[in-house]
Amino acid sequence: MASIGLWNIARERPDLVAIIGPDGTELTYGELAAATNRYARGLRALGLKPGDSIVFLLPNGSEVPVLYFAATQIGLYVVAVNWHLVGPEVAYILRDSGAKAFVAHERFAEVAAAAAVESGLDERGRFAVGRVPGFRPLAELGTGQPDTPPEERTTGAPMLYTSGTTGRPKGVRRALTGQDPDQVPPMAAGFFGFFGLAPFDGHVHLCGSPLYHTAVLNFVTISVQLGHPAVLMDRWDPERMLALIERYRVTHTHMVPTQFHRLLALPPEVRSRYDVSSLRAAIHGAAPCPVQTKRRMLDWWGPVVIEYYAATEGGGTVITGPDWLAKPGSVGRPWPGSVVRILDEQGAQLPPGEPGLVYLRMGTSTFEYHHDPEKTRSARSGDLFTLGDIGYLDPDGYLFLLDRKADVIISGGVNIYPAEIESELACHPKVADVAVFGVPHDDWGEEIKAVVQPADGVPATPDLTAELLTFAATRLAKFKLPRTIDYLPTLPRDPNGKLHKRTLRAPYWADRERVI
Numbered sequence: 001m002a003s004i005g006l007w008n009i010a011r012e013r014p015d016l017v018a019i020i021g022p023d024g025t026e027l028t029y030g031e032l033a034a035a036t037n038r039y040a041r042g043l044r045a046l047g048l049k050p051g052d053s054i055v056f057l058l059p060n061g062s063e064v065p066v067l068y069f070a071a072t073q074i075g076l077y078v079v080a081v082n083w084h085l086v087g088p089e090v091a092y093i094l095r096d097s098g099a100k101a102f103v104a105h106e107r108f109a110e111v112a113a114a115a116a117v118e119s120g121l122d123e124r125g126r127f128a129v130g131r132v133p134g135f136r137p138l139a140e141l142g143t144g145q146p147d148t149p150p151e152e153r154t155t156g157a158p159m160l161y162t163s164g165t166t167g168r169p170k171g172v173r174r175a176l177t178g179q180d181p182d183q184v185p186p187m188a189a190g191f192f193g194f195f196g197l198a199p200f201d202g203h204v205h206l207c208g209s210p211l212y213h214t215a216v217l218n219f220v221t222i223s224v225q226l227g228h229p230a231v232l233m234d235r236w237d238p239e240r241m242l243a244l245i246e247r248y249r250v251t252h253t254h255m256v257p258t259q260f261h262r263l264l265a266l267p268p269e270v271r272s273r274y275d276v277s278s279l280r281a282a283i284h285g286a287a288p289c290p291v292q293t294k295r296r297m298l299d300w301w302g303p304v305v306i307e308y309y310a311a312t313e314g315g316g317t318v319i320t321g322p323d324w325l326a327k328p329g330s331v332g333r334p335w336p337g338s339v340v341r342i343l344d345e346q347g348a349q350l351p352p353g354e355p356g357l358v359y360l361r362m363g364t365s366t367f368e369y370h371h372d373p374e375k376t377r378s379a380r381s382g383d384l385f386t387l388g389d390i391g392y393l394d395p396d397g398y399l400f401l402l403d404r405k406a407d408v409i410i411s412g413g414v415n416i417y418p419a420e421i422e423s424e425l426a427c428h429p430k431v432a433d434v435a436v437f438g439v440p441h442d443d444w445g446e447e448i449k450a451v452v453q454p455a456d457g458v459p460a461t462p463d464l465t466a467e468l469l470t471f472a473a474t475r476l477a478k479f480k481l482p483r484t485i486d487y488l489p490t491l492p493r494d495p496n497g498k499l500h501k502r503t504l505r506a507p508y509w510a511d512r513e514r515v516i
Contacts (some may be wrong), residue, residue: 005184006018006069009034013276018224020248021062023233029235032066032224034147039070041150042099042142046125050075050154050176053097056212057090057104057112059079063129063138064211066317067103068221072156073149073181077173079159083107084477087114097171102139106130110336112445123330146220153178160214170422187337188222194318194335195281195306197252201281203228206244206253208236209413213250214463215310219254228252238262242274244275249278255397256291256413260297281302291328296324307331309399316360317399330398338362342393355392357400359384407501409438410448416480418448425450428468430458433472435501436482439508450482451504453491460487 003012006029014030021027027035043054051461054071056078058064064080071078081090083105090111094102102121104112109132116126116134155177163170179185187259189199197203198286205223207230209216220230225486231248233240236259244250263271282301285308297305303321309331310316317340319332335339342350352409362386391401419434423432433453437444452468454460465485472481492500 001199002178002227004395005182006225007073007182009227010034013227016227017229019062019065020231021109022060022232025062027062027066032062032069033149033264035066036070036073037147037149037409038142038198039067039147040074040087040141040153041145043070043076043147044074045142045145045149046101048074048076048100051077052100053079053159054101054103055079055081055090055094055097055104056098056106057115057209059083059105059107060207060211060234061105061129063105064217065220065224065230066248066478068158069224072158073153073157075154076156076175077159078156079161079171080217081161082212082477083111083210084479085111086475086477087111087118088114089476089477091118092168093171094121096168097159099125099445101125102136103129104128104132106132106266110131110301118239144243155181158214158217162415169417170262173402184225188225190336191218192222194308195252195283197228197281198227200227202249203229203251204278205247206233206240206241206248206250208232208233208253208259209256213413215254218318219283223252238266239270239274242271242276245276245279248276251278252277253281255282255284257284257293258412258444260284260293264293264296264300276301279305283308285310294324294327306462309401309457310360310362315361323398327394327396327398330368330394330400332399333397335397339384340393340399342388342391343384347382350392352393352395355390357386358389358391358399358401359386360443399417407437409436409446409448411441411448411479412444414446414479421448421472421476421480421482424472424506425452427475428471430455430464432456433493435491435499435504437501437505439505447484448480448482449508451484451491452485452487453488453489 003009008027009016010033014028016029017026018029018032019027021261054076056064068078079093080091094115099121100194102125103115106128113133116193123134125230126135127138127141129138157174157176159171159173205219205228207216207220210372211217223230231244231250279301280303294305298321305321306318307324308318316335316338317332318335319330324330336407341359343359344356389401391399391400407418409418421436425431431452432455435451437449439449441447448472458464469481470487492503
């Protein structure tokens with residue numbers, strides 16, 4: 001039986017294609033392994049050691065998996081940064097993660113250069129794909145080093161950033177395992193097994209979403225480890241996706257409901273133009289999927305549409321297309337090794353059909369929120385953790401979600417954290433109080449709404465809206481900016497200062513069923 005694992009496959013089948021870049025350029029397993037080895041040696045030469053962090057600010061391309069595998073074979077934490085962020089936001093992550101190296105693409109040169117300077121990162125650790133002021137060419141990393149694996153290899157880990165209690169993002173950091181990088185963790189192969197994906201077996205993965213997302217990065221790296229070539233898209237386009245599925249006989253892909261909406265919006269003659277019969281698993285998560293949208297995708301693509309419920313912190317549940325048709329609206333049953341419990345506010349387990357907080361455990365895996373012990377503590381009940389979602393289990397053990405975390409906005413599959421936006425808008429002298437939440441959007445699911453209480457004597461005018469949005473644009477990434485701002489003389493807070501955001505949000509959803 002053929003071995004799995006990047007470096008094992010590279011030794012046994014070096015000419016097998018591992019990565020197909022957005023421009024169609026192919027990278028074989030032999031080439032991929034050689035590049036990862038040179039970069040790993042280069043990072044070691046810079047002084048990086050197990051437990052240190054490296055940050056990427058890169059679009060989808062072969063550089064991401066090459067650098068990921070280079071870093072994780074020498075025990076580094078890999079932080080893939082959302083390239084919509086602005087300079088101060090990237091600088092915060094560089095500082096918070098303790099980054100010793102930073103690799104950026106020239107597409108994001110202005111942000112990268114500003115973030116590197118503000119964070120104080122040593123210039124020796126700055127590398128660029130293309131030209132970025134103050135950065136060395138990435139090609140110089142590992143120059144003159146052999147392309148054999150470095151000595152003292154140990155497995156690193158991704159470190160993804162999620163919301164903190166103060167609105168600042170927090171890194172989800174797992175203890176390093178000390179495993180040999182040539183040994184693919186059983187959990188990785190087992191996870192793909194939930195979707196019927198075995199090693200090799202003619203599988204081809206298509207990546208159409210940004211690789212800074214947790215699940216997207218996991219699907220690409222696990223695919224490569226299991227001998228599944230990964231086809232990368234730089235910018236997702238619905239017809240382009242269909243063309244790539246047909247051209248490369250794609251078997252599996254990871255999607256969000258917004259992409260389903262865009263695919264279904266194509267004219268019927270365009271949809272029927274492409275052969276998608278090779279698909280075995282169109283896996284979706286990250287955001288709620290309207291029932292009707294999912295039914296239409298199942299009608300078109302067949303029972304290959306599979307949903308799961310999980311998060312950066314872990315998971316989760318999974319449900320196949322046929323099971324979903326029997327249990328519409330469910331996100332499935334716990335996958336093997338995962339535990340799902342519904343608890344009340346006191347931590348007592350609730351019976352089937354009774355809603356409460358959804359708690360999870362993924363095997364024996366643990367994590368902590370980097371530099372946020374209070375968030376870590378408050379998310380746990382014993383060895384279980386919660387994302388703050390409300391749901392129930394039916395008598396057959398299927399999970400149904402009734403509400404999301406109270407405040408998090410999910411727009412186009414992207415989590416947006418209102419506390420961060422509120423804290424920035426509250427800095428403006430003309431704002432006395434502010435609340436940010438999601439309101440309905442037909443395509444994205446939700447869009448960002450801000451409700452502002454103006455400072456005394458400040459009129460609520462279109463000029464004020466323009467001023468606030470301009471101010472926010474200098475402090476927040478574009479995708480975090482409110483699309484509209486409404487005004488109230490006073491925001492509803494109780495005597496303890498708690499904001500009743502549900503009261504504010506309700507009128508905007510009065511004639512719509514909020515999809516959870």
